[in-house]
Amino acid sequence: MRYIVETRESRDLPNIEAAIKIIDPQAEIVREGPGIHLIVQVEGFRVVVTAPDLGETGSCWEYQDDEIQDPRYTPADQQRRMKELVRLGIVRLLGSFMGKTPPWGILSSVRPTKIYHYLREKGFTPSEIYEKLLSVYGITSAKARLLTDIGGFQERFFKPPEYVSVYVGIPFCPSRCHYCSFPAVSLETHRHLVARYLEGLRTETAAIGELCRSLGFRIETIYIGGGTPTSLEAEDFGRVLQWTAEAFKTEDTVEFTVEAGRPETVNWEKLEAMRRFGVTRLSINPQTMHDRTLQLIGRNHTVAQIEAAMAEAKRFDGLLLNMDLILGLPGETPEDFLDSLERVIALNPDNITVHTLAPKRAAKWGKVFSELPLPDDESLAQVSDAAVVRLDRAGYRPYYLYRQRRILADLENIGYAKPGNESIYNIQMMEERQTIMGVGAGAVTKWVVGKEPHISRYQNPRCPATYASRIVADIAKKAQQTRILLG
Numbered sequence: 001m002r003y004i005v006e007t008r009e010s011r012d013l014p015n016i017e018a019a020i021k022i023i024d025p026q027a028e029i030v031r032e033g034p035g036i037h038l039i040v041q042v043e044g045f046r047v048v049v050t051a052p053d054l055g056e057t058g059s060c061w062e063y064q065d066d067e068i069q070d071p072r073y074t075p076a077d078q079q080r081r082m083k084e085l086v087r088l089g090i091v092r093l094l095g096s097f098m099g100k101t102p103p104w105g106i107l108s109s110v111r112p113t114k115i116y117h118y119l120r121e122k123g124f125t126p127s128e129i130y131e132k133l134l135s136v137y138g139i140t141s142a143k144a145r146l147l148t149d150i151g152g153f154q155e156r157f158f159k160p161p162e163y164v165s166v167y168v169g170i171p172f173c174p175s176r177c178h179y180c181s182f183p184a185v186s187l188e189t190h191r192h193l194v195a196r197y198l199e200g201l202r203t204e205t206a207a208i209g210e211l212c213r214s215l216g217f218r219i220e221t222i223y224i225g226g227g228t229p230t231s232l233e234a235e236d237f238g239r240v241l242q243w244t245a246e247a248f249k250t251e252d253t254v255e256f257t258v259e260a261g262r263p264e265t266v267n268w269e270k271l272e273a274m275r276r277f278g279v280t281r282l283s284i285n286p287q288t289m290h291d292r293t294l295q296l297i298g299r300n301h302t303v304a305q306i307e308a309a310m311a312e313a314k315r316f317d318g319l320l321l322n323m324d325l326i327l328g329l330p331g332e333t334p335e336d337f338l339d340s341l342e343r344v345i346a347l348n349p350d351n352i353t354v355h356t357l358a359p360k361r362a363a364k365w366g367k368v369f370s371e372l373p374l375p376d377d378e379s380l381a382q383v384s385d386a387a388v389v390r391l392d393r394a395g396y397r398p399y400y401l402y403r404q405r406r407i408l409a410d411l412e413n414i415g416y417a418k419p420g421n422e423s424i425y426n427i428q429m430m431e432e433r434q435t436i437m438g439v440g441a442g443a444v445t446k447w448v449v450g451k452e453p454h455i456s457r458y459q460n461p462r463c464p465a466t467y468a469s470r471i472v473a474d475i476a477k478k479a480q481q482t483r484i485l486l487g
């Protein structure tokens with residue numbers, strides 16, 4: 001649909017457009033011609049949104065916000081609130097016209113829990129925050145409860161700024177999954193890059209480890225992801241673990257995760273190396289427990305291999321195990337997903353992460369999946385609610401969540417854990433409360449700076465060959481930036 005927007009401040013237009021797209025993702029904002037007129041007025045702490053073309057009922061929305069004059073808010077908070085109310089007005093008006101109630105209300109960001117922590121820092125109680133999530137952010141009561149529960153739980157993990165985490169990227173996979181948009185290449189086509197890549201990685205790991213020591217960083221968690229780190233040959237994999245442990249592991253390190261991703265890449269030799277170098281957590285990701293779907297999405301492994309990898313990993317005492325599932329895979333019914341969930345619960349991992357499919361541009365979505373049936377939004381939302389209940393009954397509690405652009409049914413990804421077995425890295429990375437030093441191709445370093453944290457980012461080249469050729473110059477840039485921001 002086309003929209004003609006009238007507002008006194010043209011700099012409000014991106015905010016208004018974002019709000020319209022929550023309800024109508026295909027919306028086009030035009031200057032003139034046929035379309036729905038939206039008139040936005042902000043005066044003091046009052047917001048009025050009018051849409052005369054929507055007819056008598058529901059054509060005007062207004063909100064006088066007295067709460068924002070609470071002394072805990074700053075002028076910047078007040079400005080932010082007025083923008084939020086403009087979004088709320090548009091979402092409410094267009095939503096009722098089109099019969100849509102977006103579960104996350106006006107929040108279109110990847111990290112909705114940040115709102116909880118922002119309001120906590122202002123001094124509001126969890127129940128006050130819950131009320132604001134409903135009235136200001138337009139979130140449904142179920143999502144507001146989820147968000148306040150997760151936010152409240154996460155607070156205990158926030159640490160002083162000298163604590164940091166480290167991410168090490170291994171951008172190789174046995175083959176490329178059709179839905180993937182991570183910085184990863186297939187070993188079927190790129191095996192020749194491994195040796196050069198590892199040379200670069202060794203140089204960067206040692207240099208960033210030295211930098212962390214010289215700045216007195218306390219490394220709380222280490223995460224080796226990708227890609228599929230365990231797709232390396234056992235000897236190479238062991239060397240990566242050794243470099244990582246030598247560079248970063250200290251008495252402050254409470255968690256060391258390896259993302260195995262593909263179950264067929266896990267074997268006893270690699271598990272032994274993990275034990276030797278102090279790995280505490282391993283992620284084996286089935287995504288589905290249906291062989292037909294595994295083939296369709298290009299994973300080239302079987303359910304039997306998932307079960308075998310879990311059995312092997314369980315022989316390794318004390319290793320926490322995570323399993324990932326995806327809701328909304330093409331060709332799968334809601335029952336298929338719930339069946340996968342049952343089979344994963346039966347394997348008794350410590351963490352289960354439930355993603356919702358977010359078809360992305362970078363993936364082969366259009367080519368491979370477009371002819372396959374996808375469950376409708378309502379069924380997906382119902383299955384997602386059923387998963388929360390089922391996981392709760394099995395003893396898993398939600399502890400982090402995030403959203404993605406184009407995620408199906410406007411849902412979210414949720415990490416669940418048995419109490420005490422949460423991944424601290426996932427919380428720190430998602431909430432952006434802790435600096436993450438990124439090492440390896442595509443790895444993102446995020447410096448968390450200042451009291452009201454501001455994030456600065458630096459991403460290493462995604463291509464393994466470019467990474468290897470640029471690494472020396474990149475290390476110098478990253479070290480200089482770290483010293484300026486956190487030294």
Ligand code: SF4
Pocket residue numbers: 172173175176177179180181182184226227228261262
């Ligand atoms: S295993 Fe993960 S990183 Fe590798 S291709 Fe599949 S989705 Fe991408």
